[in-house]
Amino acid sequence: MYKKSISLVVDMYGCPNRCKHCWLGNMPNRKMEENADQYLVDYFKPYFDSVTYYSWLREPDYCPEYAKRWITDNKISINKKPMRFELASFWRIVRDSNYIIFLKEVNVKVVQLTFFGLEKLTDKYIGRSGAFQELLKATKILIENKISPRWQAFINEETRNEIVDLLELSKELKIHEKCLEFGGGFKFFVHSGSCDGENAKLYNIRINKENIPIKLIPYYLDYDEVLTEQECCDILKSDSSHFVYHNDGDIVLNISNTYDIYFNFTQMSEEWKIGNLKTEDQVEIIRRIIKEDIPALNLARNITVEELVQKYGDKNSHKAFHLSDYKSYLLNCCVKDILGKSNQT
Ligand code: SF4
Structure with missing residues (x-):
């Protein structure tokens, strides 16, 4: 038993939309088996103090029996109810x-x-x-x-x-x-949103900071912290730290309708996958979750922020970013560049 809480956020029913900014990445809708919920709770129950179950990952309440579903999510959760x-x-x-x-x-x-x-x-x-x-x-x-x-x-x-x-x-x-x-x-x-999932494909039309209409500045989220990509590169060009996502407290798992699992750090792409609950060994899956041992995070531990800037930053760009979103953009460029290539071979 690990002294940790885990939340299972499961794509049981899909989503009616296909948003171009979707950070999860667009996935086909597929209704999961009726007993998927209990299977998933039982899978994690032996290892965690609490297991909180959410039957939706994309559109909340998309299934017709949403009221019954909410009761079931509450009922099957162990020691911590869904919010x-x-x-x-x-x-x-x-x-x-x-x-x-x-x-x-x-x-x-x-x-x-x-x-x-x-x-x-x-x-x-x-x-x-x-x-x-x-x-x-x-x-x-x-x-x-x-x-x-x-x-x-x-x-x-x-x-x-x-x-x-x-x-x-x-x-x-x-x-x-x-x-x-x-x-x-x-x-x-x-x-502007983070720059992962579907939104990363919109990098070319990401807004330049000077093009944010004046009328919108009072409404722009944390506008005082908005930087141009050029300013981000300048701040980070000598940063020898590593940008690595980490579960400080509770673990949140995003679970696809084919039982692939991911931490909820960023997009649900192959490089960020922890594994598959149906086809891989359970003890090994739990080890990867606890040790945070997945390809993208292992790569992040081995490349510094300054190296990311050198390889993937555009020092002439005025595209608007918050600094943390920019780091995650750089890391995703690297992950796609290095691990995306090895996935194709
Ligand atoms: S999950 Fe949300 S952002 Fe993604 S397509 Fe559905 S509604 Fe849009």
Whole structure:
């Protein structure tokens, strides 16, 4: 038994969207076997103090029996119950009138909704037409039911102007005032996202810091800490430390619908895979989890940040990053470059 807690975050039902910024990486939907949940809890039970089970990794409450599912997740978890987050399925909010009642019953006070501009761009980036209108409708339903919507907008060189229009739209719709009427609040915020998973593919259109519209600066997440890539390279060019993710406290595992497991540090790609629960030895899998022994982390332990900057940094780029996101971007470039090649051979 390890004196650690583990959370199992399982892609049991998939997601209706295919967002271009998805840090997990887009994966096919596949409904897992009925008994997958108990199998997974039983797998980890002998080794950990507590096992917390989440039946969704991508879209929360995407399965039709979401209320029963929430009860089961609570029931099969051992010593630590799952939490609700400020997240919900906007796909379901607009299709299922019972769902908003369920959200209230489980005490959800705020729901975050994601935009990429106005209709055409939001539909394009979410990966299906109708998504933008659904987000507006979901906002209305949330307010009617005294739940505060929170709008996050992903900015890049393509979306930046429309995000200004989106901010104006939120003002025209008087969302803030409507939330105040029931004692809630409305937050609008903008950011570029980390640069992993699907979002790494958008590196070429990542916003240059000087192109962030002035009107959006008050809404930009931690704007005071936003640097250009050039500034990041300058700060890190003599940094001899290693950038290695580590589980300080609880371990959180992301589990695919084919039983591949990953730490929740970054994207779910082959190089970051711990192993497969169905095809590999259980004792060996547990050892890899405890020792954090996976290809990408072993590579990270053997390359310094200054080497990463030298090999993968663009010292002339003005793309906007927070420093920690930039380090993770550099590491993922290296992982893809070195381990991605060996995976192909
Ligand atoms: S970002 Fe969320 S909603 Fe979008 S594809 Fe990924 S898991 Fe689904």
